[in-house]
Amino acid sequence: MSITRIAAIGSGYMGGGIAQVLALGGATVRLADVSGEVAHAAFERLVAESERFERDGLFAAGSTGILRERLQPSDSIEEAVADAQYITEAVPESRAIKLATLARVSGAASPDAIIGSNTSAIPIRELAQSVVRPQRFLGVHWMNPAPFVPAVELIPTAATTAAAVDATEELLRRAGKTPVRVADAPGFVANRLQFALYKEAVRVVDEGLATPAQVDEVVSNAFGFRLALFGPFAIGDMAGLDVYLASYASLAAEYGERLEPPATLAAMVADGRLGLKSGGGFLDIDAADAEDLVAYRNRAYVALSALRNELGPPPGL
Structure with a gap:
């Protein structure tokens, strides 16, 4: 119809x-x-x-x-x-x-x-x-x-x-x-992820690690910058799932269960599925596409930086 x-x-x-x-x-x-x-x-x-x-x-x-x-x-x-x-x-x-x-x-x-x-x-x-x-x-x-x-x-x-x-x-x-x-569950996908990030951001401020403005500056110029172009699984596969697993170990040692590594991630690393560098991760990116993907990523980040410079800072922030 x-x-x-x-x-x-x-x-x-x-x-x-x-x-x-x-x-x-x-x-x-x-x-x-x-x-x-x-x-x-x-x-x-x-x-x-x-x-x-x-x-x-x-x-x-x-x-x-x-x-x-x-x-x-x-x-x-x-x-x-x-x-x-x-x-x-x-x-x-x-x-x-x-x-x-x-x-x-x-x-x-x-x-x-x-x-x-x-x-x-x-x-x-x-x-x-x-x-x-x-x-x-x-x-x-x-x-x-x-x-x-x-x-x-x-x-x-x-x-x-x-x-x-x-x-x-x-x-x-x-x-x-x-x-x-997507499947039917409270918050669906977008808001479940968005509100999980927001809760952790408030916790960072409450713990005195950074001000709200500093948190926003880190996010918008770090992983949030990458998220404008790629989802979390693509970013993880490009970075290396073994790197992610090791980082979770450090986080869990300080923050406990809430930042323990996901079991699926640990199993994937144990099987040698490390993402782009091993030819297999969450997204199973074809190894033949790896060089082109990295080149695209780099061009995209440069273009995004140029766009941000052209736009200038958001008014009032």
């Missing part, structure tokens, strides 16, 4: 950004919120925001005209979802609000309409309990800010049909996003 008619339920910061992306991706998007007045005000805000983005070169020329044509504020949720093929729910991150909204949406929508919930951490199986025909329901977790961050996590439940996931993935790719299918 090629999706061309969408309802966006929740027109705030995230919901509005999602609506912009999907409209610019070729669909007609009806906005709905707690009232028609809120939806109409959101439409005006999103159009004005698009004008600023165009002036700043963040949106392509002509984007605002497209949004004026394809974004349509609705007077009610029921009106918005009436003929929608796909419904994106982005109401506040509250179980009660989301459950009530999803029950209302799914009760008014076409039986075949796909419903995607944008939630940061609530398990999708919990939200599915309030959805009529939950086989057409899945989590669709956008990143903030929605117009500019590529990844979107797709989180089906055991009941979600393959057709619903496939159609949602095709919609997102058409809108220029990078959908990634």
Whole structure:
């Protein structure tokens, strides 16, 4: 199914950004919120925001005209979802609000309409309990800010049909996003990793090892710099899994169980799978690609440094 008619339920910061992306991706998007007045005000805000983005070169020329044509504020949720093929729910991150909204949406929508919930951490199986025909329901977790961050996590439940996931993935790719299918668990992948880092960063500050500004400087200029281009497994395979294992031994000696080496990592090193230098690691990168990968990495880091120098420091930081 090629999706061309969408309802966006929740027109705030995230919901509005999602609506912009999907409209610019070729669909007609009806906005709905707690009232028609809120939806109409959101439409005006999103159009004005698009004008600023165009002036700043963040949106392509002509984007605002497209949004004026394809974004349509609705007077009610029921009106918005009436003929929608796909419904994106982005109401506040509250179980009660989301459950009530999803029950209302799914009760008014076409039986075949796909419903995607944008939630940061609530398990999708919990939200599915309030959805009529939950086989057409899945989590669709956008990143903030929605117009500019590529990844979107797709989180089906055991009941979600393959057709619903496939159609949602095709919609997102058409809108220029990078959908990634992950399993249903609190926080999914992105926020589980992000909040684990944040907790350890706060602990570093609490222990007096560095100030918040110093932590941010280290992260953004060290491993965070690399993470702009590669995920943790690619970085680990390039660095050497034996190096990682030895580092964990030092960390565990000081910090205990929370930084013990993962058993899978230890087993991999014991088997001689050390990453790029041994021709096998978590990602099984072909040894024939090793030289080209390292050359790409080096060029990419130089290009990223040049971009950062061009942009200058973030205002106020």
